[in-house]
Amino acid sequence: MKHVMIAGATGYLGQFLCAEYQRRGWHVSALVRSAKTDASLPADAIVTAEATEPETLKGVMQGVDLVVSALGITRQTDGLSYWDVDFQANLNLLQEALASGVQHFAYVHVLNADRMADVPLVAxxxxxxxxxxxxTLGSTIIAPSGYFSDMEDFLKMARNGRVWLFGDGQLQINPIHGADLASAIYDAVDRKETWLDVGGPDILTHRDLAKLSFDTLGAQNRVTFLPDIFRRIALRVLLRITPRHVAGPAQFFLTAFGMHMAGRPVGTHHLAEYFQDLNSRHAE
Incomplete structure (x- = not known):
């Protein structure tokens, strides 16, 4: 039986990755920071280590054929920076993988990263x-367009009565559900693809997202279009007046929403169904 280690296993995508590899017949080791967070993980083994501290990783990858890392931070809440986690912690994992004879390393990146070099998270x-x-390790880079959960802000704005968009609202994105992304990652690694730009099955404009949000609520479509210069001004102002843990993710999302973010369409989960489920739970 092949053996995979999932880094970032307790995150949104990590849990789907554990489930997908286990479903496909692999022995799954979930790398977690604390044993207290492992209760619901679909994994055959729980490995407790702190990836930012390389000495805790010694020997944990013995017998592992593949490492899949979804390790990263989008909310800086514990004092660690993007360079501490998204770069150095993953580099520590890579070095241990090389020392342990791991055959392949897959990493979850960001779509259009080359156009966001000035965003610290992406850099x-x-x-x-x-x-x-x-x-010298074989690798697969997976660059998703964005997650369904990233689109929840549209539904929240609609619930407050109005959706605010930058520009003409015609930029496109095809966000992807975690289960679909985990399946796409498995297939890309299995095919030994070196790079995969990927998104969900539905390519939507920002206007479409606004309309979908109001349709989900059964409410009138109320959208205000702001000149894109306001987005660019917000980027500059946020970096000066907000703390790092707020400015970091905001800079990423504001930058990403200024460009097309559509990858190869895959999957069976649709954002409309996700929004309906969110709305039903909100009404309970």
């Missing part, structure tokens, strides 16, 4: 990608 991820590709 740290890209630096690790360069290190991975320069290593």
């Amino acid at each position: 740290a991820k890209s630096a690790f990608v360069h290190a991975l590709q320069a290593s």
